[in-house]
Amino acid sequence: MSFVLAAPRAALGPLRPLLREHERLREVRVVDPGPVDALSEAAADADGLLLVGNRRRAPRTALPGPFLVEPSGRAVPAGWLPDLGSGLEAFAKAAARVQRRSGAPGPLAVLGQREPRYLQLAGRLEASLRRDGEPPFPVLRWTSERITRADLVDGLRLGLGIGVYLGHGRPSGWAGYHGLRARHLVEAAGEPLGVLFSVTCLTANRHRVGLSFCEAVVTGGAAAAAVGAVDLVAHVDNMRWMLGLADALRSGEESLGPALLAAAPRSMSATPYRIIGDPLALLAGTAEGARRAERVFAPAPELAA
Secondary structure, eight states: OEEEEEOOGGGHHHHHHHHHHHHHHSEEEEEOOOOHHHHHHHTTTEEEEEEEEOTTSOHHHHOSSSEEEOTTSOEEEEEEEEOOGGGGHHHHHHHHHHHTOOSSSBOEEEEEOSSHHHHHHHHHHHHHHTTTSSOSSOEEEOOTTTOOHHHHHHHHTBOOSEEEEESOEETTEESTTTOEEHHHHHTSOSBOEEEEEEESSSTTOOTTSSSOHHHHHHHTTSEEEEEEESSOOOHHHHHHHHHHHHHHHHTTOOBHHHHHHHHSOTTOSOOSEEEEEOTTOBOBOOHHHHHHHTTSOOOOGGGOO
């Protein structure tokens, strides 16, 4: 099995830190960017594919979804990055740091807007992760009725494995936490997040922004990968994705692509979600990050006094 990088030759230099980490683990094939049919053929027998293309292209048009279907009919996780030239180096260094991590997935931070249906979904996600007893990694409840934006930003730069946001979103960021933008995460010092699941509308959409929220978070080095939507998404579909993700994590999936494949609802023939960044990003955090995350002040409101 292999990792396929479809990128202009000039992008290989900035991406070298990540390529070296993938080369330790699997065969790496470099191909030229091309149309979807050519990319699907290039993805034959691959674990994942990362497309780096013209920065004027948006996630909506660059890839048809989070997976490409290779000639045998197998789905292959596919990530997108705009070609920012030397600006790709921040992503590559952060994603390489994540690839060097070891251990089980997690910690997982459940994030969400202070609105009943999102808090209920956050509760369902937590309950699903704990369905067979304690999950094999810490699950942190950092929804917006428990934690300030500043403390959340600090927490997400501790080196967690997974962050899952549930709530309203827009191309520029999240509505929760009094508005969280990519710059809040990118400008904060610390360790990158493994994968950020932005389970909301439009955070991979480019409408009236230079880069979408998910693209800016990843290219800025705050996460090795993000999953976000290029269009409006239905709450019930989000619920299916997240409960499927919980099942995938409990079954031991350790990287983004396989976990997302396992989580995908069978009833959805198409999805507005896209992978931004490394499609094989590990879901593991750092040991120090896990210890520090447990000390983040985020009590239930009735306990905060």
